Amino acid sequence: MNELELLIDFHKDAERQGPGSTTETLKALDFIPENDRASLKIADIGCGTGAQTITLAEKIEGEITAVDLFPEFLDRLTKKSKELGLEEKIKTLKADMQDLPFSEEAFDVIWSEGAIYNIGFEKGFRQWRKFLKPGGYLAVSEITWITDSRPQEIEYHWNQEYPEIDTASGKIKLLEENGYSPIGYFALPEYCWIENYYQPMEERFEAFLDKYNQSVMVKNFIELHKEEILMYKNFKEYFSYGFYIAKKVQAKSDHKKSGTS
Numbered sequence: 001m002n003e004l005e006l007l008i009d010f011h012k013d014a015e016r017q018g019p020g021s022t023t024e025t026l027k028a029l030d031f032i033p034e035n036d037r038a039s040l041k042i043a044d045i046g047c048g049t050g051a052q053t054i055t056l057a058e059k060i061e062g063e064i065t066a067v068d069l070f071p072e073f074l075d076r077l078t079k080k081s082k083e084l085g086l087e088e089k090i091k092t093l094k095a096d097m098q099d100l101p102f103s104e105e106a107f108d109v110i111w112s113e114g115a116i117y118n119i120g121f122e123k124g125f126r127q128w129r130k131f132l133k134p135g136g137y138l139a140v141s142e143i144t145w146i147t148d149s150r151p152q153e154i155e156y157h158w159n160q161e162y163p164e165i166d167t168a169s170g171k172i173k174l175l176e177e178n179g180y181s182p183i184g185y186f187a188l189p190e191y192c193w194i195e196n197y198y199q200p201m202e203e204r205f206e207a208f209l210d211k212y213n214q215s216v217m218v219k220n221f222i223e224l225h226k227e228e229i230l231m232y233k234n235f236k237e238y239f240s241y242g243f244y245i246a247k248k249v250q251a252k253s254d255h256k257k258s259g260t261s
């Protein structure tokens with residue numbers, strides 16, 4: 001078993017694969033005006049086992065294409081959506097977010113919770129923009145500094161892990177420069193990390209170690225997760241996931257193409 005297989009095996013039994021909550025998913029959805037919400041076509045990219053997919057499907061009229069690279073996660077989502085009678089609304093698709101098989105202007109909304117970092121925030125929203133209908137919406141959560149300054153230790157950690165981390169103002173500026181009009185931003189509160197993500201994770205540690213006979217590889221794997229949790233607990237006032245909601249508008253390049261200035 002390699003590290004990726006371990007990661008999938010450990011996370012496939014979880015309700016969610018990253019920080020989040022039903023309340024925060026619905027809060028982000030609420031930024032989309034009511035009159036733009038009739039029969040939505042949504043792509044949920046990096047859906048994992050689909051915590052947010054289910055929340056959206058229960059709330060909206062329309063159809064969600066839930067995309068992930070790993071069939072093990074999609075199988076869990078398919079099972080859940082059948083149990084809840086939501087299979088008409090949720091289609092799953094195994095695909096790489098870097099190379100999505102969608103046609104242009106296919107979706108009203110592109111949703112992605114805790115996943116766009118896999119392609120990179122800027123690259124992701126630039127690449128996915130063509131899949132949105134004109135006036136469509138992007139709703140993504142992305143790791144964000146929630147203060148202007150911070151201790152060196154956490155600055156160093158995130159610059160190693162994900163150098164694209166920035167403040168919300170930096171991320172919003174990028175959206176504005178690339179054909180999106182920001183309509184909402186908020187940071188995920190602590191319970192999304194602790195109660196909804198890390199506590200359930202900690203509860204699975206022992207059984208997972210036993211499943212692999214307390215092997216050194218799995219012990220190291222669990223240690224890395226414990227370090228991640230500690231890092232969050234020690235520095236939680238400096239970073240979180242920021243939720244960004246933005247509307248697709250004309251980009252500078254579109255103006256050039258159409259001859260307007």
Ligand SMILES: C[S@@+](CC[C@H](N)C(=O)[O-])C[C@H]1O[C@@H](n2cnc3c(N)ncnc32)[C@H](O)[C@@H]1O
Pocket residue numbers: 015016017018019020045046047048049050051052067068069070073095096097098112113114115118
């Ligand atoms: C941190 S998890 C978030 C999952 C889910 N949205 C949630 O919040 O619970 C990131 C997800 O992105 C998926 N992923 C990673 N790389 C991907 C890629 N290249 N294409 C599609 N999905 C990918 C992972 O399998 C995982 O399910």
